[in-house]
Amino acid sequence: MKKLAAFSLATVLCLAQSGARSGIDRSMFDTSCKPCDDFWRYATGAWVDQHPIPADRPRWGKFDELAEANLERLRNILEAAANDRNAAGDRGRVGDYYASCMDTAAIEAAGVKPLQPMLDRIAAIRARADLVALLVSLELEDGLAPARIIDVSDPQNADQVIVGVTAGGLSLPDRDYYFRDDTRSKTIRDEFALHVEKLLQLLGDPRADSSAKAVMEFETTLANATLSNVARRDPYNRIHKTNFAGLALLTPAYDWAAAFDLLKVPRTVAVNVSEPEFLKAFNRQLQDAPVETWKAWLRWRVARARAQYLPKAFYDEWFHFERTVLSGVSQQSPRWKVCVASADGTLGEALGRLYVEKHFPAEARRRMQQMVENLRAALSEELKSAEWLTPETRANALRKLATFDPRIGFPVKWRDYSAVQVTRGNYLASREAAILEDRKHAAAKIGKKLDRTEWSMTPPTVNAYYTSSRNSITFPAGILQPPFFDMDADDAVNYGAIGVVIGHEMGHGFDDQGSKFDADGNLKNWWTDQDRTEFDARAACIVKQFDSIDVGDGMRHTGKLVTGEAMGDLGGATLAYKAYRKSLNGREAPVLDGLTGDQRFFLAYARVWAAAQKPEAVRRQLATDPHPLAKYRTNATLQNMPEFHKAFTCKQGDAMVRPPAEQCRLW
Ligand SMILES: [Zn+2]
Structure with a gap:
């Protein structure tokens, strides 16, 4: 960490214990706004005003600032590897990959040639049998076929990896994009049709406009059979266990036997179909949609999936629709950022390992482990004292809490990329080689015991996550830095920032989804009916709160999408606050920079959510993202917390105080 360089570790620890630095930057405040009117604005307003959204970003905030700093670090690692003739193994691999991405001259010179073999395969389709054979072969290639085989935990026996069959094939961000009839949604669909046409033109399609119409109709038919994002939140809507014969019966027009054989998956392994209605629609399309429609759709999907890795004309068109139309980003990032993100997405743990060696001190991991245990203790006390829980449910909840597996910084076992053949001077081929190995790697897990050490975020990522089937909470090294985690600041800001993140991830184990999985990660009801009714009432309070907020222009969150x-957030902030108070052992925290410990805690929480967003990005988030907007992650959460009201002496009637009868409470 940057700040460490100036001090020895011992000095830093000593400073942290004496609480010499508040870690709060008052210049971020908008003091013209009262904390009890709009706390988010008060705590972050000046910073937001002074940091306009860069033209190459859909939003800009403290999260993004940190992510940007990590990009710079990764760039240095990648450039050094690319320029080192002696770099070998994974370091050589990421260096070559980055160099191939940066070599835009080679990409331009190759034109669409790297795509030609695939286009020829599509053009050669004559009968439906040819079509099915091509779709099966795409099982080894990423994101193209409408239904794909993936590795999933058996919902009833999480330690066992079985076959999952997904619903895909849509090119717009969510199924509702195909149906909403407001003006903005219609414009997006018009732009989408134009985008399909343009990419197909670039591929040399002589009938690009009629192909684009066919693509739109084809995807709308699939979208019609796809679950909404709210319906998908209920795990019971996504669990349909069957076996190979059941799968074949659901989709007789597809050759599942060939697909299983290609991926070397035994037909004896159990199967979970996430959306049976979708598979039926897929089957109908296989039987009824004209072969020419399928061919147009496949050309489009190939162009879409590879546009970012092809000459500039393709990249520009991809960028225009995906980033400008959908998210309001007006300018492309410099090439190096594109290539760093691509390396992180493709060879993430190889690059992440180099990042961790350089930028993640062992001491950070130890401090985090301590905080996780303090939060666990706070939640344990809450569960023990929650009067609404019956003893039976309480015991199950405590067992779940005790088995939470915290994973901090980086995985204990790194992914092996030795089979990935990266070729300098051929970016697309390098990327496809990585995807191919990734698909083989995923398929090889099916039918075996779950490897609980695997991660699904890369170490430099500024984020964290909970996995219900593993009952694990994961904090990549990338987020364990200021403003989330400041090794030499007073405890209040660390509990208010990373402490809330820890509590948030633990809270997912008990949210609308996670509460349906038990301590072993199995989908199993461990609640009595009475407790479940009480829990549902608490969740409904949050749904109602978010449904009622007008976020501007009459737009709203979908309460049921953002509940979890x-x-x-509410559970996390409550627990982190309790853990903070507990850490004081009954003493009052010192006043630093004129702020009490409690005030610093809540200011640190709000600071994490300092951000501004392009209007298009706001719309997209409201339509597709289970996370509320930054402002409401702060304000809606704190409106429910008497602990906050007390810290800033907010009173009933203030905007930041919900009427007591309407305050939502989890613990
Ligand atoms: Zn979350």
Whole structure:
């Protein structure tokens, strides 16, 4: 960490214990706004005003600032590897990958040639049998076929990896994009049709406009059979266990036997179909949609999936729709940022390992472990004292809490990329080689015991996550830095920032989704009916709160889409606050920079959510993202917390105080 360089570790620890630095930057405050009117604005307003959204970003906030600093660090690592002739193994691999991405001259010179073999395969389709054979072969290639085989935990026996069959094939961000009839949604669909046409033109399609119409109709038919994002939140809507014969019966027009054989998956392994209605629609399309429609759709999907790795004309068109139309980003990032993100997405743990060696001190991991245990203790006390829980449910909840597996910084076992053949001077081929190995790697897990050490975020990522089937909470090294985690600041700001993140991830174990999985990660009801009714009432309070907020222009959150994340925030802030108070051992925290410990805690929480967003990005988030907007992650959460009201002496009637009867409470 940057700040460490100036001090020895011992000095830093000593400073932290004496609480010499508040860790709060008053210049972020908008003091023209009262904390009890709009706390988010008060705590972050000046910073937001002074940091306009860069033209190459859909939003800009403290999260993004940190992510940007990590990009710079990764760039240095990648450039050094690319320029080192002696770099070998994974370091050589990421260096070559980055160099191939940066070599835009080679990409331009190759034109669409790297795509030609695939286009030829599509053009050669004559009969439906040819079509099915091509779709099966795409099982080894990323994101193209409408239904794909993936590795999933058996919902009833999480330690066992079985076959999952997904619903895909949509190119817009969510199924509702195909149906909403407001003006903005219609414009997006018009832009989408134009985008399909343009990419197909670039591929040399002589009938690009009629192909684009066919693509739109084809995807709308699939979208019609796809679950909404709210319906998908209920795990019971996504669990349909069957076996190979059941799968074949659901989709007789597809050759599952060939697909299983290609991926070397035994037909004896159990199967979970996430959306049976979708598979039926897929089957109908296989039987009824004209072969020419399928061919147009496949050309489009190939162009879409690879546009970012092809000459500039493709990249520009991809960028225009995906980033400008959908998210309001007006300018492309410099090439190096594109290539760093691509390396992180493709060879993430190889690059992440180099990042961790350089930028993640062992001491940070130890301090985090301590905080996780303090939060665990706070939640344990809450569960023990929650009067609404019956003893039976309480015992199950405590067992779940005790088995939470915290994973901090980086995985204990690194992924092996030795089979990935990266070729300098051929970016697309390098990327496809990585995807191919990734698909083989995923398929090889099916039918075996779950490897609980695997991660699904890369170490430099500024984020954290909970996995219900593993009952694990994961904090990548990337987030364990200021403003989330400041090794030499007073405890209040660390509990208010990373402490809330820890509580948030733990809270996911008990949110609308996570509460349906038990301590072993199995989908199993461990609640009595009475407790479940009480829990549902608490969740409904949050749904109602978010449904009622006008976020501007008459736009609203969908309460049922954001409940889980909002429950995580409220539960997380409540627990982190309790853990903070507990850490003081009954003493009052010192006043630093004129702020009490409690005030610093809540200011640190709000600071994490300092951010501004392009209007298009706001719309997209409201339509697709289970996370509420930054402002409401702060304000809606704190409106429910008497601990906050007390810290800033907010009174009933203030905007930051919900009427007591309406205050939502989890613990
Ligand atoms: Zn979350």
